[in-house]
């Protein structure tokens with residue numbers, strides 16, 4: 001094993017010294033390899049971006065400046081002293097784990113990932129490695145996902161029930177990934193489907209990439225009139241907390257997110273219904289993925305890093321925490337829409353109790369599986 | 379009703395919008411289940427819970443072992459989830475699915491009696507095995523209900539009145555009677571549940587109140603018609619009740635049930651009423667020195683008390699201010715006109731030996747008015763007399779208790795107002811969902827802003843939206859759903875009264891605070907001071923009464 005790590009932390013983000021590139025940097029850099037297009041991982045300002053070919057359209061819309069280059073899943077590319085390849089992470093269209101190899105030593109950076117099948121993107125692929133850097137957004141044993149198909153059919157029956165009652169069904173989804181995953185599970189029976197303007201560009205990008213989704217209409221006042229009480233309306237969480245929503249009353253509100261697993265979070269979010277549909281791995285998913293890589297060492301980034309580290313150590317793993325800014329909403333606070341729910345109970349105390357290692361997420365961003373910055377386009 | 383069905387009742391009650399929806403849910407559930415289960419459900423609805431058989435920390439340890447995590451991690455989960463029953467459920471649910479793909483759904487009563495209650499009896503060493511066996515056989519929703527019951531932290535969170543109305547509907551009995559029967563003690567047995575629905579006994583018939591007639595708010599007298607068709611009297615700020623003397627004297631509050639124990643003076647006085655009388659009126663505490671009623675908060679301390687020490691040194695008289703007569707000599711007068719009933723009420727004074735007039739039972743004086751404008755002038759002075767305003771009633775109308783629209787009107791004194799600073803806010807519900815509309819308002823106390831009221835209503839939709847936008851820019855911190863604001867907005871708050879309060883940091887509580895208008899012309903520095911609000915406290919609440927504030931009651935005939 002080499003004296004120098006394949007991935008280190010630098011002021012501008014994670015850095016691969018042997019390859020001379022950054023991974024999902026939060027600062028502006030010369031050369032960035034990007035796991036996926038969510039705003040906490042794909043930040044503007046860098047000169048060159050390398051990401052999975054499948055998601056190039058999405059990536060270009062998110063980061064219009066800078067030179068973009070695609071790399072097919074599994075394709076090997078030499079950069080500096082290392083060989084880089086991208087492997088499906090199952091998180092959303094074009095999401096990749098980054099595999100870095102130097103003289104037989106392999107490190108995999110997971111980015112965000114989930115294990116369940118998702119018709120809008122390639123499924124998570126296990127990549128054997130020595131060092132695995134895993135996210136831990138839902139790294140507590142209380143997070144176990146129900147079958148996503150069950151949740152999606154609950155969502156559809158809620159939608160039908162609303163139509164019978166003459167109410168619109170307004171669903172809060174993140175603009176990138178979740179909205180398209182939900183749409184792809186719907187069909188003509190669910191029409192009319194209206195979408196908030198903030199969701200539109202990414203839906204278009206998915207369509208261009210060949211993902212099939214039913215027809216959607218813009219959520220305008222006119223369409224609200226025409227389809228009053230019958231529409232399914234997708235909107236970013238921020239829109240549900242603002243005056244926007246009042247154009248679409250009478251309505252029932254719901255949210256699709258892993259956080260909806262908790263009754264308290266559901267209540268605080270002020271939605272009538274919660275559907276547990278997440279684009280992240282749950283507790284068994286995280287443990288299973290880490291195990292499957294066969295890694296000798298695991299480093300944890302954003303989420304419940306300390307509890308997961310302690311549990312892994314208890315199981316005999318060599319586990320540590322790699323502090324990053326992923327999942328952090330700090331730059332977004334000024335613009336943070338007043339998403340109606342805010343704090344998750346006890347996260348602070350969980351942090352303190354687990355030895356004081358920083359949980360990087362702020363309470364405000366807890367309800368966002370991704371960076372709240374993502375909704376800025378609204 | 380099975381355990382799972384009970385679990386969904388818990389969820390539905392939490393999600394139901396408003397008391398009438400909850401009443402309906404309760405009626406449906408109680409109506410559909412067997413007596414044993416209905417009895418348990420009713421018992422829980424009344425806010426009772428099982429004795430905790432196993433300590434929470436012990437349960438958490440067992441759940442941690444089962445989920446194969448450290449106790450420390452289970453503690454972190456508990457902190458994150460916030461609720462022990464839910465934490466246990468989430469940790470345990472994952473471990474049951476594979477072992478027992480087919481879950482049990484036992485009837486609620488059987489489950490409590492044969493699975494939960496024995497836990498307190500069985501030896502400590504066997505308890506874990508018993509709990510594990512239950513964990514093995516339940517699905518997630520039932521597990522949650524089980525943990526709620528087991529941890530004794532169980533609250534259905536339903537107001538007593540709602541539970542009683544729901545149960546009365548399910549049983550097909552009158553709610554007043556049901557309330558009395560429950561007040562006599564209720565154990566969760568099928569026999570006791572059945573006892574609730576048996577026909578009224580002679581005793582119950584003799585103490586049963588008649589449905590109260592309600593009054594509606596009056597904004598203007600324009601539509602009322604001639605003054606001469608109406609009877610006007612003070613609107614007393616007390617406890618609405620019926621004083622009944624059919625067989626034995628009883629006092630029944632509207633919503634409070636029997637008040638005999640809280641006001642023994644009135645029971646004693648009612649014994650001298652002729653048999654077969656039902657009076658409708660208001661229970662008041664009257665300051666003996668000034669002859670003025672004391673604020674409602676003082677009276678409230680008496681409610682729920684069972685041992686009253688009365689003495690010569692008590693500065694207050696307990697008074698039943700009667701304003702209607704519903705039965706006399708056992709005859710129901712409710713179909714007769716108010717004019718007639720009122721005359722009979724006055725006549726009671728003449729031909730009975732009771733102390734009606736200046737004793738514990740008095741007749742609410744009618745107020746002679748010459749025009750609505752005259753009435754309005756009297757109303758504006760009403761507060762000085764310690765009353766809430768005027769009651770206006772049609773002289774020819776029958777007593778229509780239990781119906782929503784009647785012929786009685788309450789004409790309250792104009793509200794008082796104060797300028798307060800908006801200091802906290804949170805999101806509204808229903809129509810106001812998504813907008814910051816639930817405001818906490820504060821007054822200056824020295825250099826500090828002290829919250830005095832929460833108010834929701836009063837602004838137009840356009841103002842609400844505009845204010846929402848402004849407020850979002852002034853948020854300085856968040857505490858749960860509450861946004862702490864940089865003080866910038868001044869709102870004029872209207873309220874009906876102010877009382878001392880030990881529950882509020884300001885030491886005062888407002889009655890019916892609402893937003894009168896948005897004072898765009900004012901900055902926080904212009905807002906009122908707490909001492910200015912305290913100056914509005916009724917004398918009795920502030921200590922000795924300054925002589926210049928004593929004032930005569932409204933002119934009466």
Ligand SMILES: [Zn+2]
Nearest residue numbers: 036038112370
């Ligand atoms: Zn992501």
